Each structure stands twice: as structure tokens, then as C-alpha cells.
Amino acid sequence: MNVPESQPVQGRGPEKRDDAILRCQNLVKTRQGGPGYRLRVDGLTVGQGEHLALIGDSGSGKSTLLDMIAMILRPDSADDFSFRPVGQAKWHDLWGIWRRGRYAVFETLRRSELGYIMQTGGLLPFLSVADNITLPADLKPGFPRAEKRGRLGDLSAALGIAHLLGKLPSQISVGERQRCAIARALIHGPSLVLADEPTASLDPPTADRVFALLLELCRDSSLVVSTHEHGRVRTGQFKVWRVSCSPGQEGQPIEARVSPIVDLAKGGLPPVAAPGQGLMH
Amino acid sequence: MRRYRHDWLYSFCSVFSMIAFMVPMLTVLGIRDGIVGTLTRRLLDNPRNLELSPIGTQSFKPEFFEEVAGHPDAAFIIPETRAISATMNLMAEGFPSFDGDLSATAPGDPLLREAYEASALDRPLAVGEIFVSQGVAEKLGLQAGSRLEGRVGRRRQGRDEYARLPLEVLGVIPRHVTPGYNVFCSLDLMRMTEDYRSGFAIPELGWDGAERPLEQAPFSRFRLYSRDLDGVERLRVFLLDFQVNAVTQAAQIRLVQDLDHSFTVVFLALFVVVGGGAFASAASGAIDQVAKMRRSLSVLALLGISKFRLLVFTACQSALTGLLATIGAEALFLLLAKTLNAYFGDSLGAGEAVCSLSARKLAAAAILAILFMTAASGCAYTSLADIEPSEGMRDL
Numbered sequence: 001m002n003v004p005e006s007q008p009v010q011g012r013g014p015e016k017r018d019d020a021i022l023r024c025q026n027l028v029k030t031r032q033g034g035p036g037y038r039l040r041v042d043g044l045t046v047g048q049g050e051h052l053a054l055i056g057d058s059g060s061g062k063s064t065l066l067d068m069i070a071m072i073l074r075p076d077s078a079d080d081f082s083f084r085p086v087g088q089a090k091w092h093d094l095w096g097i098w099r100r101g102r103y104a105v106f107e108t109l110r111r112s113e114l115g116y117i118m119q120t121g122g123l124l125p126f127l128s129v130a131d132n133i134t135l136p137a138d139l140k141p142g143f144p145r146a147e148k149r150g151r152l153g154d155l156s157a158a159l160g161i162a163h164l165l166g167k168l169p170s171q172i173s174v175g176e177r178q179r180c181a182i183a184r185a186l187i188h189g190p191s192l193v194l195a196d197e198p199t200a201s202l203d204p205p206t207a208d209r210v211f212a213l214l215l216e217l218c219r220d221s222s223l224v225v226s227t228h229e230h231g232r233v234r235t236g237q238f239k240v241w242r243v244s245c246s247p248g249q250e251g252q253p254i255e256a257r258v259s260p261i262v263d264l265a266k267g268g269l270p271p272v273a274a275p276g277q278g279l280m281h
Numbered sequence: 282m283r284r285y286r287h288d289w290l291y292s293f294c295s296v297f298s299m300i301a302f303m304v305p306m307l308t309v310l311g312i313r314d315g316i317v318g319t320l321t322r323r324l325l326d327n328p329r330n331l332e333l334s335p336i337g338t339q340s341f342k343p344e345f346f347e348e349v350a351g352h353p354d355a356a357f358i359i360p361e362t363r364a365i366s367a368t369m370n371l372m373a374e375g376f377p378s379f380d381g382d383l384s385a386t387a388p389g390d391p392l393l394r395e396a397y398e399a400s401a402l403d404r405p406l407a408v409g410e411i412f413v414s415q416g417v418a419e420k421l422g423l424q425a426g427s428r429l430e431g432r433v434g435r436r437r438q439g440r441d442e443y444a445r446l447p448l449e450v451l452g453v454i455p456r457h458v459t460p461g462y463n464v465f466c467s468l469d470l471m472r473m474t475e476d477y478r479s480g481f482a483i484p485e486l487g488w489d490g491a492e493r494p495l496e497q498a499p500f501s502r503f504r505l506y507s508r509d510l511d512g513v514e515r516l517r518v519f520l521l522d523f524q525v526n527a528v529t530q531a532a533q534i535r536l537v538q539d540l541d542h543s544f545t546v547v548f549l550a551l552f553v554v555v556g557g558g559a560f561a562s563a564a565s566g567a568i569d570q571v572a573k574m575r576r577s578l579s580v581l582a583l584l585g586i587s588k589f590r591l592l593v594f595t596a597c598q599s600a601l602t603g604l605l606a607t608i609g610a611e612a613l614f615l616l617l618a619k620t621l622n623a624y625f626g627d628s629l630g631a632g633e634a635v636c637s638l639s640a641r642k643l644a645a646a647a648i649l650a651i652l653f654m655t656a657a658s659g660c661a662y663t664s665l666a667d668i669e670p671s672e673g674m675r676d677l
Contacts, residue, residue, distance in 0.1 A: 110583065112585070
């Protein structure tokens with residue numbers, strides 16, 4: 001797919017919103033090797049209950065951004081990179097935590113506030129489906145047992161996997177595994193659900209079903225989905241951001257920029273803005 | 282734990298490879314401890330090895346005995362008479378008579394320590410009381426409490442004469458202490474038989490002959506015992522000052538010490554070679570496991586489980602392997618040791634073993650095995666620890 005470059009948004013800060021749960025400003029991550037690679041997020045905010053889609057070609061850096069949001073990848077620098085769990089007043093300065101090396105905070109946040117759906121399910125092969133799904137609830141401090149059972153019942157019914165609970169992941173199909181992964185990401189009621197190419201390994205009809213289920217179950221949750229299947233993302237359901245790469249100059253790393261797209265309906269192409277001019281949102 | 286069950290085949294194999302390593306190690310160590318322990322104990326148990334006796338016949342005055350007894354390494358010394366006169370003809374009813382070798386003894390005699398203890402005797406022997414060696418006891422059908430007759434012969438003025446003396450057996454000395462045909466009596470009796478043989482009368486026993494001179498003849502031999510194995514050599518050198526060449530069991534002592542040393546070297550060499558191999562194989566197995574589990578570990582990290590807990594998680598699995606292997610290996614070892622000891626049982630005394638390990642050593646082996654496996658998995662884990670958690674996830 002030949003997509004023209006979206007223009008960088010200069011000096012654009014994260015939106016100051018009361019319902020925001022995640023803020024990134026001038027978040028930068030470089031990777032060594034080859035010509036090198038540099039991902040830059042000028043300004044990105046995720047609001048409570050907001051659905052955000054990151055689109056871009058494979059290798060453009062969607063997963064890199066997602067991993068930083070998931071607090072498992074250290075950024076190089078950031079002016080602001082903060083997370084505020086739903087219902088809490090206090091912002092966690094993620095960049096500060098990385099700098100100070102207080103990884104235990106991340107572990108706590110990951111346990112309690114994040115749900116992560118991997119491209120290939122990421123179920124633990126030695127636990128049953130039910131145990132896989134309830135694992136985050138078991139790990140979340142103080143999560144009530146009864147609620148765990150209730151949510152397991154609701155989620156597995158909604159996802160159509162109730163009959164698989166006693167099986168091992170190796171005994172079920174890829175699509176079923178992905179549905180289990182969705183249940184696992186949601187069981188503990190996280191503030192933010194992250195999904196990295198959740199349907200990439202599924203055949204198209206299954207992918208459609210799983211994607212629809214994900215959206216349906218995340219009605220009230222904040223969700224960030226990365227996908228290279230641009231067609232699956234509808235403007236009405238998502239705020240769409242594009243991760244796009246431009247080859248760097250000789251000896252310079254490849255630059256990747258993350259910027260919003262207004263109108264997906266027009267072939268997913270963002271309006272071309274003049275350099276230095278802010279994009280209208 | 283559940284992961285452990287899931288990978289039961291691998292776990293089974295690692296437990297067994299660990300057992301395969303531990304059993305030979307334990308066995309070599311057990312044989313070393315068993316044989317060397319048994320030999321050392323025999324050396325120490327057998328006072329013969331602490332004994333020094335003069336080569337040939339000399340004259341030893343009482344001052345000599347006092348001086349030697351004062352040496353810090355000397356545990357016990359007792360004079361003996363000329364070998365030629367130190368025999369006694371023994372007669373018990375129903376058995377053919379024969380000549381036993383006569384030696385003097387006194388309380389504190391290391392050679393007869395057990396015999397003294399067994400007979401609960403804490404005073405010098407009376408003239409008619411004797412201990413006999415197992416050889417004598419078997420020839421004459423004797424046991425503690427048996428009575429017999431001793432005969433001492435001499436040739437005086439062309440006639441053969443005999444003096445008779447009733448004797449009582451106080452105890453039998455086992456063959457490993459005195460392998461010959463020995464009779465142990467009081468120094469007095471020994472002296473009397475010598476005097477009688479020299480033609481003198483012994484009025485106390487009603488033996489007739491010439492009147493005994495006032496001055497006693499010097500003793501011609503002695504038995505000297507060192508306090509410990511190391512003292513034997515020092516005493517030997519000390520005796521040289523008196524122009525006395527002494528026979529010792531130095532060669533035997535050296536043999537056991539050499540054996541101990543060789544076994545230790547063999548064990549260490551085996552341990553290094555086999556242990557190194559086992560460690561490499563355990564570590565490579567663990568690295569394989571961690572590599573296979575890398576994805577799972579990444580997922581667990583993503584779910585918010587700290588690296589430390591993951592490390593504990595993998596270490597616990599390895600420790601469990603070590604524990605199971607230890608239980609298996611030590612059970613096998615005990616079985617093997619029992620079989621070996623039963624097989625060689627004929628040549629072993631009570632409490633002796635060809636192959637044995639103390640409970641403390643077994644416990645140490647268990648702890649070592651668990652540490653060993655944990656270290657192996659630690660090695661494997663470090664290969665994982667420097668990976669950023671985000672990496673493992675998508676690799677497989």
C-alpha cells in the first residue's frame with residue numbers, strides 16, 4: 001500500500017482533558033541496527049472509554065508504541081508520559097518511573113490496570129483456559145473471588161468459549177485462543193486494554209467476529225488497538241492514528257511519526273498539511 | 282507446579298539425569314568413607330598399630346621403663362621376659378595340650394582394653410588369672426570363666442621338671458587384636474615362670490628349686506603403646522636414644538593414609554569431570570527450558586509478575602528437580618550400599634562397612650544437589666534476564 005507521508009504535527013501537546021488516562025508528549029524511542037529507527041510521538045492522549053486505533057504498515061512501530069504504553073519498553077525520552085488509572089486522581093509519571101528504575105510500580109500497574117491482547121493469544125500452555133483467563137484476576141490484589149467467577153461466566157458466555165474452559169490452549173483453535181485472550185485481558189476490569197494486531201493471525205471471517213467481540217466487550221473501556229488491516233477500522237468506532245515511516249537522510253535513522261487521521265472514509269488518507277502547520281482535528 | 286506437571290517428560294528426564302549423576306558420586310564417596318573409615322577404625326581400634334616393640338633381645342632396667350613411660354606420647358608400657366622362656370604349656374580336659382606364647386599385661390593395656398572392660402576388671406591380674414587369644418580359646422574350647430592347667434617345664438641337673446598351675450580364663454581376645462596363640466598373665470607370673478626356668482624355686486606357687494637372688498634380672502623385651510598414630514614415629518625416634526630399634530606398623534598406617542588420599546583424589550577428579558558434565562547438561566537443559574518458556578515468562582511479565590518472582594518460579598522448579606533427584610538418588614544409594622555391605626559382609630566386623638555415608642553427608646549432598654540445580658537454572662535465567670520483556674513476546 002502506497003500511503004503518502006502524513007506531515008508531522010509540530011509543537012502539538014497532548015490535549016488537556018479531565019477524562020484522560022494516558023498522556024504522551026514528545027515520546028521518543030530509537031532502535032539500533034541497520035540504518036537505525038526512531039519513533040516519535042508528538043502528542044497523544046487516550047481518554048476514558050475512548051477507542052484508539054494505531055494503523056501503519058508492518059514494522060512501522062505500532063508495537064513499539066504499544067509496548068511503551070504497556071510499560072514493558074523503555075522510551076528514550078519524553079516530555080510527558082503519564083498514566084492515570086480510572087477513578088484515581090493521581091497521575092503516574094511513567095517516564096519518571098523508568099528513569100528511577102522503580103519497576104515494581106509498573107508491575108503493580110500492569111497487574112491491576114492493563115489488559116493486553118497479543119497477536120497470538122499468549123495463553124500459558126500449562127494452564128487450562130479457565131485458569132488462563134482468571135490469572136489476572138488472581139494477580140490483582142484484593143480482587144473478589146465471587147466477582148472473578150461472575151466475570152468469567154459472563155465473558156466466556158459472551159465470547160462463546162464457555163465450553164472450552166476446562167481445556168488446555170493446545171486443544172483449541174487459534175480463533176478460540178484469541179477469544180480467550182480477550183477474556184483474559186478484560187477479566188480484572190483494567191483501566192486500559194491494549195491489543196496488538198489481535199486479529200492478524202486469524203482467517204478473515206473469524207477475524208471479523210473476534211474484532212467485533214472485542215469492540216462489543218470494550219464498550220465501556222479504553223482501548224488501544226494496533227493493526228495493519230486498515231479496512232477493519234471504522235471512523236465511527238475509533239479515533240485513528242497513523243504510524244508512518246520516512247526513510248532518513250544518508251546515515252540518519254528512519255523516522256517514524258505518530259499522528260492522527262481525521263477521515264478514514266477517504267481511503268484512509270489524511271489531508272496533506274503544509275509543513276509547520278497544525279492538523280485540524 | 283502445574284507447569285512442572287505439564288512438562289512431566291522433561292522433568293522426569295532431568296530428575297533421572299540428575300539421579301544418574303548423583304548415584305555414582307554418592308557411591309564413590311560412600312566407598313571412600315566406608316573403606317577408609319573401616320580401615321582407619323581398624324587401625325585405631327587395633328592397638329597393635331600403636332605398638333612399638335624392640336627388635337632382638339636387650340636388657341632393660343626399671344629406670345628405662347620409668348623414663349619411657351614419662352614420654353608424652355607413651356600411653357602404656359609393660360616389660361616382657363625373654364621370648365624363649367615366655368611360653369606355657371596349656372592343658373584343658375578333652376583337648377590336646379600345646380604351648381601358648383606368654384605375655385604380661387596390666388590394667389591400661391591398650392591391647393586388652395576391651396577384654397578388661399568386658400570382664401569388668403579394674404585391678405591387676407592375680408597370678409592364676411589369664412586372658413587368652415581367640416586362637417588359644419578355639420584350640421582348647423575355652424571361654425570366659427573356663428579353667429585349665431598351665432605347665433612350665435625346665436631341665437635341671439639332667440632331669441625334665443614341670444611346675445603346674447591352675448589357671449582361670451577371664452576373657453578371650455578377638456583375632457583381629459591378637460592373631461596368634463597368646464596367653465596374657467600378670468607380670469608377676471611371667472617373672473615367676475622365667476625364674477623357674479632359670480632353676481629357681483617359687484615358694485608362692487610351691488615350685489621348688491634354687492633360692493632366688495635378691496636382685497632381679499633385667500627384662501629383655503617390652504610392649505610400648507603410643508597415644509595416637511602420629512606418636513608412633515616420635516616414640517620410635519625417642520627409643521633410638523637408648524640404642525633400641527623398635528618395630529612399628531608404620532607401613533600399615535601409611536597404607537591407609539595413602540588410600541584415603543587416593544580415594545579423595547579419585548573422588549574429586551570424578552566430581553570435577555562428571556560434575557562439570559552434569560552441570561553443563563543440567564544448565565543446557567534449563568536453558569532449553571527457559572528458551573521454550575521464554576514466551577510464557579514474557580506473558581507472565583506482561584501480566585505484571587516481577588522478574589524476581591519469575592526467577593523464583595524457575596528456581597523453584599529446579600530446586601524441585603534437585604529435591605526429587607536427591608530422594609531418588611539417595612534411596613538408590615542406600616539400596617546399593619546395603620547390597621555392597623551384604624556382599625562383603627563376611628570380611629566385615631560389626632559396625633564396619635564397605636560403603637556408607639553419614640546422615641550429615643547425605644543431607645549435605647541433598648543441599649548441594651538442590652543448590653546445583655538452582656545454580657544451573659540461575660545460569661539459564663541470566664540468559665533471559667537481560668532480554669527486555671517486550672522482546673520475548675513476539676519472537677516465537
